[in-house]
Amino acid sequence: MAIVRSFALPLLAAFFSIQHHVVASVTPAAATAAPSPDTASFLRCLAVDIPPQVVYTNASPSYNSVLESSIKNLLFVTPSTPTPVAIIAAADASHVQSAVRCGARHGVRVRPRSGGHDYEGLSYRSLSAVRPFAVVDLAALRAVRVDAGRRTAWVGSGATLGELYYAIANRSARLGFPGGLGPTVGVGGHLSGGGFGLLLRKHGLAADHVLDAVVVDATGTLLDRATMGEDLFWAIRGGGGGSFGVVLSWKLRLVIVPATVTVFTVHRPRNQSATSLLTKWQRVAPTLPPDVFLRIVLQIQDAQFESLYLGTRAGLVATMTRWFPELGVKPEDCIEMTWIESVLYFAFYGTGKPAELLLDRGTKPERYFKAKSDYVTNPIPSHVWERTWSWLLRDGAGLLILDPYGGRMGDVSPSATPFPHRRELYNLQYYGFWFKNGTEEAEKHVGWIRGLHREMEPYVSKNPRGAYVNYRDLDLGVNDDGDGGDGVTGYEKARVWGEAYFKGNFERLAAVKAKVDPHDFFRNEQSIPPLPSSRKGLSVVT
Template sequence: MKHLCSYFCAITITALLFSLTPASADSHENFLQCLYNYPENTTSISSVVYTQTNSSYTSVLDVSIQNLRFFNATSKPVVIVTPLVVSHIQATIICAQRHGLQIRTRSGGHDYEGLSYVAGVPFVVVDLIKIREIEVDVENSTAWVQAGATLGELYYTISQKSKTLGFPGGVCPTVGVGGHISGGGYGFMIRKYGLAADNVIDAKIVDVNGNLLDKETMGEDLFWAIRGGGGASFGIVVAWKIKLVPVPSTVTVFRVRRTLEENATGIIQKWQRGANKFNESLTIRIKMERVNSSKSGNLTVEAQFESLYLGRVDDLIPYMQKSFPELGLVREDCTEMSWIGSILFMAGFPNGQSTDVLLNRTQSDGLFFFKAKSDYVRDPIPDVGLEGLWPFLYEDEAKDGYIQFTPYGGRMYEISESETPFAHRSGNIFHIQYIVFWREKGDVAAQRRVNWIRRLYNYTEAYVSKSPRSAYLNYRDLDIGVNNDGYTSFSQASIWGFKYFGNNFNRLARVKTRVDPRNFFRNEQSIPPLISQGRK
């Protein structure tokens, strides 16, 4: 663990934290001098600091932006730091506090509302793109993965070491591990092994005092909070120690499409009543979008049933014929492959693609503008509810949008809702993501799509979880409530907090009060402390 040393010998930690002042015009210059003079930087920090006058500033800022909505944001960081070592992170935290700058932490840039690189106040981006080492221990089925690594890099590294170990994370390979795990993280092994956060066994985080903590030194409460409560509210997560899970040498995937003319509504209805009860080795999610009918040429809705089965096709086909005959799955629909092959399949890469593509940190299909929202469903949506969804998908704004259902059950029902901050466990039969993409520039185009997804979201209110209407942190949605820039009361934050975390929001606020009482680590949806302190 590293501690502050003689550089701040005349200033106690308490005095430092309670002397925060708003950033002045020259605060970033003072901030830079603080960084360069920080005594524990045994590796020079000057080469990884980018100001707005630096020729590489724009390329460094833009490289990890994943949503074009924020590509030309007027609110840009005064400084970007791409640390090479932990002492660079420690220095940035201490100096930002000293000179009145906020910090936004970026691991992959996939925050749906851009909160990892956009802010309405003077701020510094700590981009962990160079903190991305991965060490796989096959013998003990564990790995240390630094927060700046992507899921693709993690999956690739695991596959190079073992053909029978995997990790239950998300589908998109360019997502950063740091944010993904700290918000929960799910993928096609959710029913067998739960969330990514459920498989964390240790972590390293730099706290508000500049201390590097592990599970033992951070204590039970903070370790609990960062596994699903969002690490950015509590410090900067540097690395996760994860438990790798056994996977068969051969798994089976399929992607079967059914349109409304092919009884998609009835098949979805059967899925709603059975998908959470299927064998836990089988996950079938549904993606619903508009297509041109192959029969009439007119617009229709197509439901894509995408599946990973942790086993051979010879076992899957008879199981499906018994448990889900309505889908009409046949052997020709299925493909056997390795687990790492299934990662490529679910990410949309063509069959035979080299696994090297997982090392690419930019999205293969380019960047879009997009807006997303989420829901949890506790009772099947009736036919009339589903039929009311389809007209939304016929609208022009939905041309590049879709609705996705992901089933629960299995391991998700076995874990207590209070075991981690992620409270959406038993009682939910599936999760919904609504998302709309567009390439057309301008505020008018953006407002049309955002209005469309908000109307869709308002329509489904009658069919989803209530009191509160729940949401998923990793599908960040500022529509459900935001904090003030300065002091935000627990009551105000509860408007969005209970939607993300249920009753776990109370404990998260207590942890925040203990580890960051002055609310230095904050954003539009960060956990607030319970005490009435902070700039007003």
């Protein structure tokens, strides 16, 4: 068994303590509604059971550095951003349990944070300063234990995808994992939303390969798959982070990768048939053999075609010649390498990079960004793409990414996990980036992305218009504050954004929420609400 070598022994011990202290039964949810917030009592409660060196408050000299350690977007590093009353940098499962119990007792909700990549920052910030909250930071719970013989790995939620990939490659050159491209993305958040990357057409979502998990529920109870039940286990594998509990670690099934994979990156400018290539790509990419992944990045007046093929150069050239000859891929465009080298290639756009780069958890953010997403069910006409090029020339323009589905994705039921978008042709992503502070600069770039998103509305999925929860977007809607009446988030209001992310699975997620967290302790601006009693009767497990 291999452990990522840079991990400290105390963190490894903390990881194993999670594995050996899972309780044998589910503790019933509290029978009374959540109390009014009492921040002072909450902090005193933390001091009883948690070492002072892992609790940071506004009075702590390191508070800002700990808070900003995982922030990836400068939009959320401002004096006006509501911040947590405390950050618990958990080094042990018991720290998370105590934080949840103290929060439930004193009316201070807890938000878990793994990698900090949440596009709207909901793992560490709030839209309102009215209701206090705390953050449980899981970065120290990042040990990775690989069992190559059984093709499994236990990984802490605070690990990054880069750390996971590095650990797997250190143990075996023939094993991999079908996660995303970003090496600094936290494992916990990635799996909680489903998670997809360049292996999805061969192996499906990252969450499809979760075999077990360890969770702290709303009562502070530690659960594994056997004790949480299949309904909660279903919900945490794609239902979005921060709604059902704090997932501390995950058991993953690893996948076999070939000794040689092949990649290419080719550019086709607008004036060299990019529009016709893009139009045909929509029909070709989702129907290619599952060993081929072919995505597009559109920026300015250029279409960048990127491919990963699970095989040799000759195989990739032959496949492209048969299925997509118009793209004109030549042998010299293609590079053979190992799977872990392909991870580095797509993460850092180059060859010859050292694998240790995957252990870099990133620095403080250097840019502001806004993102949105769509799902495309039917190919978008060429005249629409021709019109889209003009958007990419506008002041404040960002870029588009098109990731194809098909292959294994179409073989799995949309209700197998909360992620429902398995039958779509591709995922369309909109990104706006800027580097200067100021309202005018932000409005220019956010205005561009919202304007193009509106422009594409007739041509993307409908009823509901779909979106990917791991590309969280508060433009879709936010929960009410939940502080009136019974203090629980309104289900009908949440449906507006919830059905965009989860379609028909949203009601089932809400039923699970009502069962495991009826008083809505784990709540944020887009957390799953409990299903109202008037709508219950739904079977939670299928």
